[in-house]
Amino acid sequence: MRYLLALWICKVTTWLLRAMHRGATALPGKLALSVCPDILARLASQFTVYVVTGTNGKTTTGLLMSSILEQQGVRYISNKSGSNLERGIVACFAEGVKVSGRSKGATHAVIECDEAAFAKVAGKLNPAVVVVTNFFKDQLDRYGQVTATLNLVKTGAAKAVNATLVLNADDPLCASIGRDLPNNAIYYGMDNSNGNIVDSSHSENEAGYCLYCHSKMDYAYNTYGHLGSYACNQCGYSRPTPQVEMTEYSLTMESATFSYRVDQENYNCSINMSGLFNIYNAMGAIGMGLAIGAAPDHINHALSKSQPGFGRMETVHFGNKAIRTILVKNSMGLNQVINYLISVNQSMTLCFAVNDHISDGEDISWLWDVNLECLSSIKDNLSAIYTCGIRGADMAVRLKYAGLDTDVVYDNSLDGEGSIPIVVQRALEQMEEGGTLVVLPSYSAMLAVRSFLQEKIDMKEFWN
Numbered sequence: 095m096r097y098l099l100a101l102w103i104c105k106v107t108t109w110l111l112r113a114m115h116r117g118a119t120a121l122p123g124k125l126a127l128s129v130c131p132d133i134l135a136r137l138a139s140q141f142t143v144y145v146v147t148g149t150n151g152k153t154t155t156g157l158l159m160s161s162i163l164e165q166q167g168v169r170y171i172s173n174k175s176g177s178n179l180e181r182g183i184v185a186c187f188a189e190g191v192k193v194s195g196r197s198k199g200a201t202h203a204v205i206e207c208d209e210a211a212f213a214k215v216a217g218k219l220n221p222a223v224v225v226v227t228n229f230f231k232d233q234l235d236r237y238g239q240v241t242a243t244l245n246l247v248k249t250g251a252a253k254a255v256n257a258t259l260v261l262n263a264d265d266p267l268c269a270s271i272g273r274d275l276p277n278n279a280i281y282y283g284m285d286n287s288n289g290n291i292v293d294s295s296h297s298e299n300e301a302g303y304c305l306y307c308h309s310k311m312d313y314a315y316n317t318y319g320h321l322g323s324y325a326c327n328q329c330g331y332s333r334p335t336p337q338v339e340m341t342e343y344s345l346t347m348e349s350a351t352f353s354y355r356v357d358q359e360n361y362n363c364s365i366n367m368s369g370l371f372n373i374y375n376a377m378g379a380i381g382m383g384l385a386i387g388a389a390p391d392h393i394n395h396a397l398s399k400s401q402p403g404f405g406r407m408e409t410v411h412f413g414n415k416a417i418r419t420i421l422v423k424n425s426m427g428l429n430q431v432i433n434y435l436i437s438v439n440q441s442m443t444l445c446f447a448v449n450d451h452i453s454d455g456e457d458i459s460w461l462w463d464v465n466l467e468c469l470s471s472i473k474d475n476l477s478a479i480y481t482c483g484i485r486g487a488d489m490a491v492r493l494k495y496a497g498l499d500t501d502v503v504y505d506n507s508l509d510g511e512g513s514i515p516i517v518v519q520r521a522l523e524q525m526e527e528g529g530t531l532v533v534l535p536s537y538s539a540m541l542a543v544r545s546f547l548q549e550k551i552d553m554k555e556f557w558n
């Protein structure tokens with residue numbers, strides 16, 4: 095009875111908030127949990143659950159996992175637009191069931207889960223597959239607490255006793271989950287023995303020391319940051335052989351094509367998003383596809399059809415000008431975006447939109463960890479660099495120290511969050527015909543860019 099009562103409260107508050115035009119909030123899930131603390135386990139027990147967690151790439155990997163399920167004709171629910179904390183996950187499941195508490199028809203769930211929340215919810219979700227993307231310093235734990243985050247995910251994974259783990263073999267932190275737990279594991283990674291992956295952002299190796307014996311690890315090669323082929327000469331911990339391994343790749347501004355190997359067979363795959371980090375996301379989704387028994391050809395077909403989520407390299411066209419928005423949350427994320435911008439080698443206008451709300455991380459000093467200096471190697475390709483948002487001035491200073499000051503446009507008469515739509519509009523107007531504006535927002539700045547673009551699209555549709 096408590097279960098149904100909690101479910102109804104969740105449904106009614108969601109409905110009321112929507113009627114008041116308040117978007118997804120934490121309230122419905124929070125109320126439901128206070129009435130029935132085990133509501134999540136009861137809801138989730140009706141679904142086959144696939145979870146994705148890790149520092150970077152959760153949303154995109156989840157989206158690609160969903161495409162694979164769609165291709166397989168599976169009916170699923172997912173929290174792709176909602177919160178990835180326990181209350182948001184509760185609200186997602188509550189939406190997927192009727193007032194009787196039975197599923198509306200979906201049999202599966204794709205759940206993106208925050209790493210700390212994962213420790214709490216993994217046992218309740220009893221997932222069939224858990225994909226872990228990677229572990230990097232996030233803005234909130236920039237003082238080297240990345241192993242604390244790893245341990246939270248390990249705690250969760252230990253409760254996911256029936257799950258096949260899909261793990262990034264190239265990340266010694268991520269791969270250690272498979273070593274420490276008895277679960278079945280599928281590893282994915284990138285073969286860079288021919289050296290064709292170049293990390294132009296020269297992102298630093300954050301995990302150069304062995305997790306088990308603290309000796310310095312040897313790397314045969316890196317792909318980026320601490321990802322690569324590693325081995326500890328002291329205790330023998332080394333990169334597990336990946337069952338799914340990328341062998342070659344190429345990038346354009348909008349897409350990535352790559353080959354990968356499974357059981358000595360080679361397959362080709364294209365995705366409608368670019369950047370090496372998105373190939374890693376695709377490899378995680380491929381690992382999940384293999385874990386559920388999908389054929390590689392079917393997986394590749396599904397991935398080639400999927401579109402990026404908002405702010406994850408999504409492109410909007412206005413006339414013959416394009417705006418591409420790429421969310422940046424932490425130093426490694428931004429390093430990877432810079433690597434992508436350098437590798438596509440095409441002319442563009444950049445716009446950094448930086449806020450410092452809680453959702454962005456209030457401490458923005460991580461911007462000084464990013465190798466923005468590398469952008470000077472493509473200076474000739476950059477028509478202009480705009481900065482805006484609450485910390486637009488700080489960003490302009492950071493770019494000045496990176497040697498890019500002559501190209502930076504910062505208008506100090508515009509201040510705060512309100513500057514974001516004005517500056518994006520100005521950048522769009524002032525760039526050349528046929529140009530691309532790449533907007534790099536922090537999380538809350540992305541929401542401001544989203545509503546600006548939405549308004550522009552609505553206006554365009556109105557005039558059409």
Ligand SMILES: [Zn+2]
Pocket residue numbers: 304305306307308309326327328329330331
């Ligand atoms: Zn060791």
